[in-house]
Amino acid sequence: MSSDILTSARLRLPGRLRSAYIPVLATAGLLAAMFVAGGVRYEGFASGQVVLNVFIDNAFLLVVAVGMTFVILTGGIDLSVGAVVALSTMVSASLMTDHGWPPLLVVPLVLLIGSVLGLAMGCIIHYFEIQPFIVTLAGMFLARGLCYVIGTESISITDPDYTAVAQARIALPGEMSVSVSVLIAVAVAGAAAYVLHYTRLGRNVYAIGGSEQSALLMGLPVARTKIAVYTISGFCSALGGVLFSLYTLSGYGLNALGMELDAIAAVVIGGTLLTGGSGYLAGTVLGVLVLGLIQTIISFEGTLSSWWTKIFIGLLLFAFILLQRLISARRA
Amino acid sequence: MAPPAPILQMSGICKEFPGVKALSGVDFRLLPGEVHALMGENGAGKSTLIKVLTGVYAIDGGRITLEGEDVAFTGPLQSQQAGISTVYQEVNLCANLSVAENIFIGREPRRLGRIQWKRMRRRATELLAGLDLDIDVSAPLSSYSLAVQQMVAIARAVDISARVLILDEPTSSLDSGEVEQLFRVMRRLKAEGIAILFVSHFLDQIYEISDRMTILRNGSLVGEYLTSELGQVELVGKMIGRELADLEKLEDRPPARTSEPLVEAEALGRGGAIEPFTLTVHKGEVVGLAGLLGSGRTEIARLLFGADHASTGALRIDGEPVTLRTPRLAMNRGIAFCSENRRAEGLVPDLTVRENIVLALQAMRGWSRPIPRRTQDELVDKYVAALNIRPADPDQLVRNLSGGNQQKVLLARWLILEPRLLILDEPTRGIDVGAKAEIQRLVAELSDGGMAVLFVSAELEEVLRLSHKVAVLRDRRLVAELPNDDGLTTGVIMETIASGGRS
Known part of the structure; x- marks a missing residue:
């Protein structure tokens, strides 16, 4: 018996490797193709700084998408992220500009608010067994509403330390530079990848996405893990909000409208299954870059309106969801 | 020699669900180094008792002691930490994770919080080698057969240094070679002093492996017996609470039917699913479909019910040609279909x-x-x-x-x-001997009342007991149609399957 199993396993091996990595490889291939096409078509496109600008313009989205990856890997969804980003910008701007609080106090407070919001939603989702969609939808309205309690107008941030950090550019070799936000975003992505692959929390996330029932019966801390992913997502949204306020130097209740959908799109284009249990953080990073590069290409094109971004993202999403379907059908 | 002190003792266990009394006053004990079979019909309370023991359900009454100490588990994690591991009927692992992870998740080898993947894979390979299983542990579990997944589940349970191992119907999806391998593993664990609670519907397996058995019926305890002191017939009698007379009654072969044909299929077939076949079902006749899994039994049933469309041939009902495009049309013609997969x-x-x-x-x-x-x-x-x-x-x-x-x-x-024709696809699979007898008796009664039955079953004895004639399938082809006379035995059917009906 064992020899039969051994041979069948060997026969299946190449297919297995391919099917696990296909979505990520497809995204990487797409990204490379877009970059090459852009380089051929537009002058000045094929430079390192263009890529870095994609990072600079999308650092906040990357951080938010990292949190979303955790949630989606467990098979859940978090619709509140965009609103939490807006709330974070609003709280930061209001406290610093209107009340004169120092950034060193404001930033930790904002991160705490986001985490607590996520924690609360996670607890409701788990202990009351309510669909994440509904709970985070409620969280979205709550956070968006709180923005207008603080103020209905846009508040600009004038704190000298904060603006200094926002405008700082870290020079890289080859006359390239990045913002502080990019460093933070890359560090977050790296830390998240480590957590997902090398810690028990990360593996429990995958296990719950595979089968929550099994995870429970295997004695895994399902409650703690599920609450943790929403807390992580809340934290990442708040951090995303801080980066967003660094990017725009203002706080506004209408900031980041629909960003939750961009984050979900990035995660899905990055190859993570919406049903959970399968996907890589590297895919999410690539997904964010693909979204960012579409915008860059459209701005290089010049004549195309910005809604073409949405059209391309829509088409890409269809393509990737179909790809996932094909892969999971072949697995079955 | 006095038996060693029980490692696990449950006494007076009560559990109630809304409207159902699942367990009432059940006593159960488990001795170290023995295989203890938990017996009972479906719904007798076996699964509930196991779930109570592992903390999935809280008990409403009674007490559980593990090594003399009172315990009350609030979840599988707790019971696992106390040394009670369970392998459930359906493999409860995460198919998206690798084999190695499935064995070690929750207790991965770590250094400074970092999971040591290499060490984990090495230990998983060693562990499975101990169960005579040599597979790539980094492959996802979903790439292996159910039998292998089962072994992985057992490897996980055993490695959690279990003192009590619960195997809830582990053999229902294994072939005989795999069952033997499982039993070898069980004997080894038993020799190491682990107490094993074993649940199975296969009586032969119970008698082969178990030392002692506890019988439940309708949520109550019937008794505890040494396997060597209780005969199979007595056991079944105790499980179903009555004698086997019901089963015996059906031993007479049903008399042949000479009524007019109800459904006639002529060279009916569907490309890729079933070769064209000709089959006539008379009124009040039970036609058995015998054949291996995947030989086309279900495909015939689906064609006759209009769930699939025939690509060739013709179908006549009451001598009138019909085309069954949808199940609804078949239902209007008096055809009913009980599918194989009752849950889905x-x-x-x-x-x-x-x-x-x-x-x-x-x-x-x-x-x-x-x-x-x-x-x-x-x-x-x-x-x-x-x-x-x-x-x-x-x-x-x-x-x-x-x-x-x-x-x-x-x-x-x-x-x-x-209905005038009832198609039953594996109606008795996975159900206990009492319910099986009831369903068989019902089929016989229905046919006496004039209903035609197309009976699909993997159990040849059952097909033989009920059918007036048996259609034998092999490789998606109807190879023979045998009248159920005195000359027909399961041996003849098996030969027909094996030879493809050429003789």
């Missing part, structure tokens, strides 16, 4: 017994003409009683019923339509 294709688990039973009748009438509540109640009460559905409560959710009773609900749904 038949029952709605969150509806009550009554709602499930009247579903097909309601569909026939159309939604604009609801069935009056009184008619519903009459019909449902009649069939709940006729089929002996337990608990006899039409408002119980089907989800809460045992497998055998769910099967009966599905049968009742089709029987109230009073």
Whole structure:
């Protein structure tokens, strides 16, 4: 018996490797193709700084998408992220500009608010067994509403330390530079990848996405893990909000409208299954870059309106969801 | 020699679900170094007892002691930490993770919080080698067969340094070689002093492996016996609470039917599913379909029910040519189909017994003409009683019923339509011996009443006992049609399958 199993396993091996990595490889291939096409078509496109600008313009989205990856890997969804980003910008701007609080106090407070919001939603989702969609939808309205309690107008941030950090550019070799936000975003992505692959929390996330029932019966801390992913997502949204306020130097209740959908799109284009249990953080990073590069290409094109971004993202999403379907059908 | 002190003792265990008394006053003990079989029909309370023991359910009464100390588990994690590991009927692992992870998740080898993947894979390989299994542990679990997944589950349970190992129907999806391998592993663990609680519907396996057995019936304890002191017939009698006379009654072969044909299939076939076949089912006749899994049994059933479309041939009902484009047309012609996969294709688990039973009748009438509540109640009460559905409560959710009773609900749904041809696809799979006998008796009665039955089953004895004639399938081809006379035995059928009907 064992020899039969051994041979069948060997026969299946190449297919297995391919099917696990296909979505990520497809995204990487797409990204490379877009970059090459852009380089051929537009002058000045094929430079390192263009890529870095994609990072600079999308650092906040990357951080938010990292949190979303955790949630989606467990098979859940978090619709509140965009609103939490807006709330974070609003709280930061209001406290610093209107009340004169120092950034060193404001930033930790904002991160705490986001985490607590996520924690609360996670607890409701788990202990009351309510669909994440509904709970985070409620969280979205709550956070968006709180923005207008603080103020209905846009508040600009004038704190000298904060603006200094926002405008700082870290020079890289080859006359390239990045913002502080990019460093933070890359560090977050790296830390998240480590957590997902090398810690028990990360593996429990995958296990719950595979089968929550099994995870429970295997004695895994399902409650703690599920609450943790929403807390992580809340934290990442708040951090995303801080980066967003660094990017725009203002706080506004209408900031980041629909960003939750961009984050979900990035995660899905990055190859993570919406049903959970399968996907890589590297895919999410690539997904964010693909979204960012579409915008860059459209701005290089010049004549195309910005809604073409949405059209391309829509088409890409269809393509990737179909790809996932094909892969999971072949697995079955 | 006095038996060693029990490692696990449960006494006076009570558990109640809304409307169902699942366990009442059950005692159970487990000695170290023995294989203890937990016996009972479907719905007797075996699964509930196991779930109570592992902390999935809280108990309503009674006490559990592990090594002399009172315990009350609030979840599988706790019971696992106390040394009780369970391998469930359906493999409860995460198919998306690798084999190695499935064995070690929750207790991965770590250094400074970082999981050591290499060490984990090496240890998993060693562990599985101990169970004579040599596979790539970094491959996802989903790439292996159910038998291998089962072994992985056992490897996980054993490695959690279990003192008590619960195997809930681990053999139901294994072939005989795999069962032997499992038993070798079980004997080794037993020799190491682990107490094993074993549940299986296969009596031969129970007698081969177990030392002692506890029998449950209807949520109550019947008794504890040494396997060597209790004969198989006595055991079955104790499980079903009556003698095997019901089964014996059917031993006489059914008399041949000489009525007019009801359904005639002529060279009916469907490309890729079933080669063209010719089969006639007479009124009041039971036709058995025998053949291996995947030989085309279900495909024939689906063609006759209009669930699939025939690509060749013709079908006549009452001598009149018909084309069954949809199941609905087949239902209008008096054909009913009880599917093989009762959970996925038949029952709605969150509806009550009554709602499930009247579903097909309601569909026939159309939604604009609801069935009056009184008619519903009459019909449902009649069939709940006729089929002996337990608990006899039409408002119980089907989800809460045992497998055998769910099967009966599905049968009742089709029987109230009073079909002329009833197609039963594996109606007795996975249900216990008592419910099986009841369903078999029912088939015989229905056929005596003039209903034609197409009976699909993997159990040749059963096919032989019930059928007037047996159609044998092999490799998606109907290879022989054998009248059920004195010359027909399971041996003959098996030979026909093996030889492809050439002789």
